[in-house]
Amino acid sequence: MESLRNEVINYISEKYKAEAEYLWRRYPDYAVFRHQDNSKWFAVIMDVQGVKLGLNDSIKHDILNLKAPDIFTFDDLLHREGIIEGYHLRKGNWFSVFLDGRVSMDELSSLIDMSYQVTASKAKKDEFRVPKEWLIPANPKYFDIIDAFRKCNTLTWHEIRGVRKGDTVFIYVTEPVGAILFRCLVTETDVPSDDGRKIIRFNLERTYPEDKFTRSMMYEEHGIYSVRGARGVPYSLSCLLNSE
Numbered sequence: 247m248e249s250l251r252n253e254v255i256n257y258i259s260e261k262y263k264a265e266a267e268y269l270w271r272r273y274p275d276y277a278v279f280r281h282q283d284n285s286k287w288f289a290v291i292m293d294v295q296g297v298k299l300g301l302n303d304s305i306k307h308d309i310l311n312l313k314a315p316d317i318f319t320f321d322d323l324l325h326r327e328g329i330i331e332g333y334h335l336r337k338g339n340w341f342s343v344f345l346d347g348r349v350s351m352d353e354l355s356s357l358i359d360m361s362y363q364v365t366a367s368k369a370k371k372d373e374f375r376v377p378k379e380w381l382i383p384a385n386p387k388y389f390d391i392i393d394a395f396r397k398c399n400t401l402t403w404h405e406i407r408g409v410r411k412g413d414t415v416f417i418y419v420t421e422p423v424g425a426i427l428f429r430c431l432v433t434e435t436d437v438p439s440d441d442g443r444k445i446i447r448f449n450l451e452r453t454y455p456e457d458k459f460t461r462s463m464m465y466e467e468h469g470i471y472s473v474r475g476a477r478g479v480p481y482s483l484s485c486l487l488n489s490e
Contacts, residue, residue: 255277267280312340312343323481380406382418399449406476409476410432410435426459432446
């Protein structure tokens with residue numbers, strides 16, 4: 247299949263009004279795309295010999311370097327066909343996507359959007375932030391959340407940094423349960439409480455059986471060693487939680 251280089255350049259130009267910059271005389275086909283307000287790169291197209299990409303050939307392959315939001319997303323992406331660790335940009339969760347069709351243009355568009363958002367300025371991030379998914383712990387020794395949800399589908403919770411209205415919260419109930427039991431939608435944030443602290447509210451959307459998303463399953467299949475505070479949900483686990 248022909249390279250998707252031109253489709254990628256056209257997509258970035260049309261959606262983000264970012265034109266390709268060719269910065270290196272030695273590498274005339276390397277194209278950099280950057281934000282207009284903070285000048286940060288969010289995508290780089292390169293043509294690189296296969297041997298430098300772990301392949302057994304000297305043919306030049308078009309690749310697209312993009313940035314993941316966190317190590318969990320980064321690790322998930324590396325398990326997908328056509329995606330490897332970032333060539334030349336090995337720090338900061340950069341990854342490289344082959345533009346040979348193994349990753350479709352629809353998928354590439356989503357990955358470009360993700361990289362654009364990750365590298366954007368704070369002001370711009372606030373403009374287009376999409377709802378996120380969080381995994382948070384609940385200790386039954388201090389709060390019987392299972393009984394609480396039996397009585398009411400809406401709960402208040404202490405403020406969690408970064409969580410916003412519209413986000414999804416998956417609740418991991420710690421030992422002796424040791425499993426993800428609930429999926430909730432955040433309906434309010436920055437709600438003042440009687441003691442002066444801020445709280446959030448969320449509604450229960452779905453429950454899971456105790457033997458489904460267990461601690462051992464999360465560790466063995468998704469690399470989650472512990473849930474001690476709010477954290478992102480790996481893509482692979484998200485797919486399962488949302489398909490159940």
